Amino acid sequence: MRAVDKYKARVEAANSLLCVGLDSDTQELPARFLAGELPQWSFNRHIINATAQYAVAFKINMAFYESEGADGWRQLERTLAYLRERHPDILQICDAKRGDIGNTSAAYARAIFDALGFDAVTLNPYLGRDALQPFLDYEDRACIILCRTSNPGSAALQNLRFGDRPLWRIVAEMVASEWNENGNCMLVASGRDPAEMAQIRAIVGELTLLVPGIGAQGGDVKATVGAGLNREKGGLIINSSRGIIFADDPANAARALRDTINHFRFA
Amino acid sequence: MRAVDKYKARVEAANSLLCVGLDSDTQELPARFLAGELPQWSFNRHIINATAQYAVAFKINMAFYESEGADGWRQLERTLAYLRERHPDILQICDAKRGDIGNTSAAYARAIFDALGFDAVTLNPYLGRDALQPFLDYEDRACIILCRTSNPGSAALQNLRFGDRPLWRIVAEMVASEWNENGNCMLVASGRDPAEMAQIRAIVGELTLLVPGIGAQGGDVKATVGAGLNREKGGLIINSSRGIIFADDPANAARALRDTINHFRFA
Numbered sequence: 001m002r003a004v005d006k007y008k009a010r011v012e013a014a015n016s017l018l019c020v021g022l023d024s025d026t027q028e029l030p031a032r033f034l035a036g037e038l039p040q041w042s043f044n045r046h047i048i049n050a051t052a053q054y055a056v057a058f059k060i061n062m063a064f065y066e067s068e069g070a071d072g073w074r075q076l077e078r079t080l081a082y083l084r085e086r087h088p089d090i091l092q093i094c095d096a097k098r099g100d101i102g103n104t105s106a107a108y109a110r111a112i113f114d115a116l117g118f119d120a121v122t123l124n125p126y127l128g129r130d131a132l133q134p135f136l137d138y139e140d141r142a143c144i145i146l147c148r149t150s151n152p153g154s155a156a157l158q159n160l161r162f163g164d165r166p167l168w169r170i171v172a173e174m175v176a177s178e179w180n181e182n183g184n185c186m187l188v189a190s191g192r193d194p195a196e197m198a199q200i201r202a203i204v205g206e207l208t209l210l211v212p213g214i215g216a217q218g219g220d221v222k223a224t225v226g227a228g229l230n231r232e233k234g235g236l237i238i239n240s241s242r243g244i245i246f247a248d249d250p251a252n253a254a255r256a257l258r259d260t261i262n263h264f265r266f267a
Numbered sequence: 268m269r270a271v272d273k274y275k276a277r278v279e280a281a282n283s284l285l286c287v288g289l290d291s292d293t294q295e296l297p298a299r300f301l302a303g304e305l306p307q308w309s310f311n312r313h314i315i316n317a318t319a320q321y322a323v324a325f326k327i328n329m330a331f332y333e334s335e336g337a338d339g340w341r342q343l344e345r346t347l348a349y350l351r352e353r354h355p356d357i358l359q360i361c362d363a364k365r366g367d368i369g370n371t372s373a374a375y376a377r378a379i380f381d382a383l384g385f386d387a388v389t390l391n392p393y394l395g396r397d398a399l400q401p402f403l404d405y406e407d408r409a410c411i412i413l414c415r416t417s418n419p420g421s422a423a424l425q426n427l428r429f430g431d432r433p434l435w436r437i438v439a440e441m442v443a444s445e446w447n448e449n450g451n452c453m454l455v456a457s458g459r460d461p462a463e464m465a466q467i468r469a470i471v472g473e474l475t476l477l478v479p480g481i482g483a484q485g486g487d488v489k490a491t492v493g494a495g496l497n498r499e500k501g502g503l504i505i506n507s508s509r510g511i512i513f514a515d516d517p518a519n520a521a522r523a524l525r526d527t528i529n530h531f532r533f534a
Contacts, residue, residue, distance in 0.1 A: 025374060063367060063374035069382050070340040077336065097367050099391060100330060101418040101479070104362075107292060107330035115336050124366060126393045126413060128420030146393060151368040153395030160437065162427050167434070170427065212368070 003119040003142035004184060007091050007208060010056045011234050017225075017265065018258040019057040019093065019210070021241025022047065022079065025064045028246060040068065041075040045082060047245050051254035057091035057237055058083060059210075060118075080116055092119045093210070093237075097146060099124035099131050106134040113138050120144055122188060122210070125171050129179050139182045142208075147171045147200060150190035150212045168196070169203065176204040186210055191238070194223035206230045210237045214257070221257070225264040233265055270386040270409035271451060274358050274475060277323045278501050284492075284532065285525040286324040286360065286477070288508025289314065289346065292331045295513060307332065307342040312349060314512050318521035324358035324504055325350060326477075327385075347383055359386045360477070360504075364413060366391035366398050373401040380405050387411055389455060389477070392438050396446050406449045409475075414438045414467060417457035417479045435463070436470065443471040453477055458505070461490035473497045477504045481524070488524070492531040500532055 001009070011017060024040045024047075033043045048058065060079065065072035083092055098108045098121065112121050113135075120142035123132050135143045148158055148168040158168040165173075175185050189200045189209040200209065209228055214221060221238075228236045240257055247253035268276070278284060291307045291314075300310045315325065327346065332339035350359055365375045365388065379388050380402075387409035390399050402410045415425055415435040425435040432440075442452050456467045456476040467476065476495055481488060488505075495503045507524055514520035 023371070025370070061371055061374075063365075063371045063378065067374045067378040067382060069344065069378075070337045073337040073340050095367075095371075097365070097391070098330075100362075100364050101416065103292070104290070104328055104330045107328075107334045111330065111334040111336075115334060124364070124391050124393050126391050126424055127416050127418055128423040128425070130420030131416075131418050149368065149394050149398075151394055151398055153397030156395040156441065157393055157434070157438070158395070160429050160434070162429060167424070167427065171424070174423065 002140045002184070003091065004208070006089065006119060007056065007142070007237070008234065010089050010091060013089060014054065014056055015262065016054055016056045016258045017234065017236045017238050017261050018055055018254060019059050019237045019239040020047065020051045020055045020244050020254060021059045021061060021095070021239050022245065023061045023064055023241040024245065026068060038071070038075050038078065040065065040072065041078040044079040047250055048083065048087070050251040051244060052087050052090060054254040054258040055090055057093050059093040059095050059239055059241070061095045061241070077116065080118070084117065093144065094118040094121040097122050097124050099127050101127065101131055102134060105131055109134045109138060113141050120186070122146065132179065136179060136182060136184065139184055142184050142186050144186040144188055144210050145171070145175050145179070147175070147187040148190045148196055149188060150192050154190070169199065172200050172203045176207060180207070188212065189228070191220070191224035194220070194227040197224060197227035201228055201230065206232070206235055208235045208237060210239065212239050214238050214240050221260050222264045225261055229265060269407045269451070270358065271475070273356065273386060274323065274409070274504070275501065277356050277358060280356060281321065281323055282529065283321055283323045283525045284501065284503045284505050284528050285322055285521060286326050286504045286506040287314065287318045287322045287511050287521060288326045288328060288362070288506050289512065290328045290331055290508040291512065293335060305338070305342050305345065307335065307339065308345045311346040314517055315350065315354070317518040318511060319354050319357060321521040321525040322357055324360050326360040326362050326506055328362045328508070344383065347385070351384065360411065361385040361388040364389050364391050366394050368394065368398055369401060372398055376401045376405060380408050387453070389413065399446065403446060403449060403451065406451055409451050409453050411453040411455055411477050412438070412442050412446070414442070414454040415457045415463055416455060417459050421457070436466065439467050439470045443474060447474070455479065456495070458487070458491035461487070461494040464491060464494040468495055468497065473499070473502055475502045475504060477506065479506050481505050481507050488527050489531045492528055496532060
């Protein structure tokens with residue numbers, strides 16, 4: 001099944017737009033997971049078991065595995081194998097923000113889509129379309145391209161104006177009108193400014209938006225959902241990482257956020 | 268020693284601006300290296316032994332190791348350990364083009380600077396300064412920020428004009444005037460257009476430029492060196508990857524390019 005269809009099917013099945021971010025930083029894990037040989041993997045299994053029923057997607061942040069070297073890579077592989085076996089219907093997103101020249105991007109695409117088997121990957125548009133083409137060519141996977149990010153300094157480049165259009169708007173237009181030839185693009189769109197979210201939605205039509213900035217990053221669920229939904233009351237992947245995985249009760253935190261999102265989704 | 272000083276000392280010691288790019292794609296390695304358990308590592312050792320005396324830096328492209336999974340990571344670690352032991356005076360550049368929000372960038376910085384021990388890393392500016400700050404805070408390492416890349420599609424974003432200034436120019440100005448507070452920034456500047464290279468040099472003063480696009484990517488050595496040198500006849504790291512490592516005689520290819528660069532450098 002194509003990743004974009006897998007996403008839609010799971011939205012229906014789990015009645016959820018919630019993405020759980022496995023930002024499983026070894027430095028932040030509860031002590032009881034540190035005794036074993038593969039603490040990130042034990043922790044992830046625990047989080048997956050607690051939250052899967054509420055999740056449309058799991059997002060795995062590569063930095064927290066790369067920082068553990070070859071061991072981190074093994075724990076990442078174990079986590080993905082577990083997800084494939086237990087929850088093949090949940091989208092697996094690789095948060096890597098890759099982008100490089102052609103033959104290098106081809107190698108990253110092999111790493112992420114073939115070797116690791118992710119359904120989707122986050123990508124950086126700064127190098128232009130040809131740099132991302134090796135990813136875009138995987139028609140059955142999703143390419144989630146950075147448009148507007150949620151960090152405080154993101155305005156420095158993303159808000160620069162060409163005539164009356166900020167850079168983030170040009171990226172949204174480019175992806176929607178040109179880069180999405182295979183119908184497998186999505187965008188990263190910050191939840192910090194609902195007015196921008198609404199503009200992005202107007203530009204991209206039904207395209208799905210991955211929204212960071214909920215929870216730990218301070219985005220507002222009501223405004224995000226109100227501005228970001230597409231006409232099918234979907235088209236959003238709303239991520240929370242630390243707010244769920246490091247909560248006292250991750251299952252409860254995931255269910256609560258899934259339900260809050262749905263409250264505004266169907267309001 | 269700070270990476271920027273290590274670079275300058277090595278330019279003098281080896282009389283070289285040449286960077287050898289270890290783009291050791293397993294799919295491209297000569298067959299004789301594929302028999303062993305760690306083909307990338309055997310190949311890299313061979314290339315390092317052949318070319319080190321001509322090199323100011325080795326650039327390791329993460330994609331080609333990540334595509335081999337945990338095994339790739341081990342081969343990367345072996346390569347770096349070998350470089351540290353045999354050639355501690357040669358700059359080790361991690362070509363990763365990372366850039367993410369703060370706590371994620373902090374984890375990437377730990378992976379690249381602490382765990383792997385690289386001297387320098389390539390970074391993507393799209394998210395803004397705060398996203399790169401965890402890297403910039405390592406004062407003894409170098410942060411090589413993408414400004415103008417050499418791929419055909421790079422113009423789509425990088426040549427967009429804000430008033431009369433293209434985006435790549437704004438990035439160069441931002442890095443030189445703001446992001447380089449610790450004196451540890453460099454820029455990626457394509458060798459495809461000497462006029463642009465000259466403009467970048469004029470903006471950034473003595474800052475060092477990493478130049479891809481020589482050899483396989485078609486840049487012209489004479490024009491690049493003429494436009495890119497700083498006042499000390501240095502300030503360039505001129506990379507060649509496939510043109511050297513997959514040459515029939517890598518030592519000869521490295522020496523020839525080093526000498527060609529020097530010919531125009533001292534012309």
